[in-house]
Amino acid sequence: DADVTQTPRNRITKTGKRIMLECSQTKGHDRMYWYRQDPGLGLRLIYYSFDVKDINKGEISDGYSVSRQAQAKFSLSLESAIPNQTALYFCATSPSEHTDTQYFGPGTRLTVL
Amino acid sequence: AQKVTQAQTEISVVEKEDVTLDCVYETRDTTYYLFWYKQPPSGELVFLIRRNSFDEQNEISGRYSWNFQKSTSSFNFTITASQVVDSAVYFCALSEARQAGTALIFGKGTTLSVSS
Numbered sequence: 001d002a003d004v005t006q007t008p009r010n011r012i013t014k015t016g017k018r019i020m021l022e023c024s025q026t027k028g029h030d031r032m033y034w035y036r037q038d039p040g041l042g043l044r045l046i047y048y049s050f051d052v053k054d055i056n057k058g059e060i061s062d063g064y065s066v067s068r069q070a071q072a073k074f075s076l077s078l079e080s081a082i083p084n085q086t087a088l089y090f091c092a093t094s095p096s097e098h099t100d101t102q103y104f105g106p107g108t109r110l111t112v113l
Numbered sequence: 114a115q116k117v118t119q120a121q122t123e124i125s126v127v128e129k130e131d132v133t134l135d136c137v138y139e140t141r142d143t144t145y146y147l148f149w150y151k152q153p154p155s156g157e158l159v160f161l162i163r164r165n166s167f168d169e170q171n172e173i174s175g176r177y178s179w180n181f182q183k184s185t186s187s188f189n190f191t192i193t194a195s196q197v198v199d200s201a202v203y204f205c206a207l208s209e210a211r212q213a214g215t216a217l218i219f220g221k222g223t224t225l226s227v228s229s
Contacts, residue, residue, distance in 0.1 A: 040221055041221060042219035042221045044219075045217075056215070058216060100146040100163070100210070101163050102217055106157045
């Protein structure tokens with residue numbers, strides 16, 4: 001079984017809809033992250049969480065919110081989806097002993113029409 | 114400011130050729146970490162290597178090798194005897210120690226196409 005899982009893997013939605021992307025991990029890592037990938041732009045950080053009670057904004061948090069329900073679960077929500085949020089979204093985790101190294105989930109491809 | 118530049122947007126080679134992917138970084142920290150990730154056509158991001166700024170030894174893993182040179186702020190990745198399965202987007206990334214555990218700063222990636 002994969003260490004970091006993301007659901008759904010693909011989602012098509014309409015402008016204005018609320019969407020939640022979920023991430024679960026079995027690595028036992030404290031730190032979790034959400035990134036988005038756009039063609040030609042690499043990956044950019046949306047939010048990150050050091051533990052259940054510590055959540056921080058990343059470079060591009062506008063239009064997104066997150067919830068850390070447990071050590072193993074970190075959800076990303078788009079309150080009112082817009083077309084320029086169409087992207088590939090990645091969840092990542094990192095261990096406390098090497099907080100610099102991040103391990104990524106398989107990604108969720110989101111299309112907002 | 115921290116920055117990662119992958120100047121090669123796309124590279125095409127024929128199987129068995131050697132290919133080098135360039136990565137140049139900028140940071141003001143003396144302690145930092147460099148990474149390479151592979152993104153195959155299936156889309157996932159696969160961790161390949163982590164290197165800290167105090168370890169300039171080159172590393173070899175099978176057909177993969179990495180050349181870290183602080184003097185030129187480069188961390189280049191070479192694939193020897195490339196194979197079709199090496200076709201992917203490769204990302205170089207940087208993490209500064211003072212911000213460890215926050216963002217990885219990614220380059221924009223190099224798309225490698227290996228034809229048979």
